[in-house]
Amino acid sequence: MIEEFLKKYDILESWKIIIACSWWSDSIYLLSEILKYKKNEDIIVCHFNHNLRAEESTRDEKFVSDFCAENQLKYEIWESDIKKISESLKIWIEETARIKRYEFLREMKVKYDSKYILTAHHLDDKIETFMLNLIRWTKLKWLISIEEKNDDLLRPLLHISKKDILKHLNDCKIPFIEDSSNSDDNYLRNHIRLNITPLFEKINPNYRSSFDSIMEYFWELKNSFDDQIRAIIDGKDYFEISEFEILSLFMKKELIRYVFEKTNNWTIWLTRSNIDEVIRFIWDKWNHTKKEIKQMKLLKKNGKVYFMD
16 A cells, blocks of 8 residues: 555655654554665654653654664654743644644755655544544535645555554564553543544444545545636636626635635634625625735725735
8 A cells, every 4th residue: 555655656766755753653654664665765754852741752752763773764853842832822732733843844855855744644543633623613624634645745544544553563563652642531632532433433343434435525525616616716816706706605605715725725714704704795895905814815806806825
């Protein structure tokens, strides 16, 4: 499966790749599989120390450096005080960690002139994210959950379950470590993993493949809607109000979602009231008016709605 994935994105040959590595089971599985097909000198292992787990954070960092040194692998380690940054930015810790981690990975991508960054998100991660986003009000994009390819990010393990990953590592006696905080169900994601998904497994032991199929279906659906919207916008930074007017209400909402996603890079902050607000703005009789929601800046002028990021 990994070989097919590497062939699909044309990275079997000499391209250098960045591998995000925590040294937990999923990332060590990814690295061990990549090593079967890529030369050591074309792999850069990147570990981000969040400094959230005291001695465990130091242990993880040492595990990475020792393994890479023993196996002649290039590695880079970066650390930040995520708790302090989170408090300063007034955003939740998980989001702060994600922002700083990808900032580091993209710096390494530039440094090593790499084509892609590979992360070890697997099928269980995808299902948990689906459930998290279902709890919050969200658009179709986030029911797709985690994408296989998102610009320079590749996720080769999205159709592989954690159960299969652990079985392979144990069968092959490949060492790995785990994060003790994964057993703390005060975190919502952990609560879903520890208390919710086991109930699905009781009902249907194959529930993962069912979720995988429905998320793939949602992906095809979103692509179809996006194709229709792109035909309306056609590479422009505006759309005609007359064209917007003849769309179904659903497609009107999807067009607003598309523009918001284009200008903000995701839709997690887009609420139902935001969408209603934009529709009212478009129908309002006044000309040359502006509306701003996050990074989506709209200008209504002479029968057109312009959007700028």
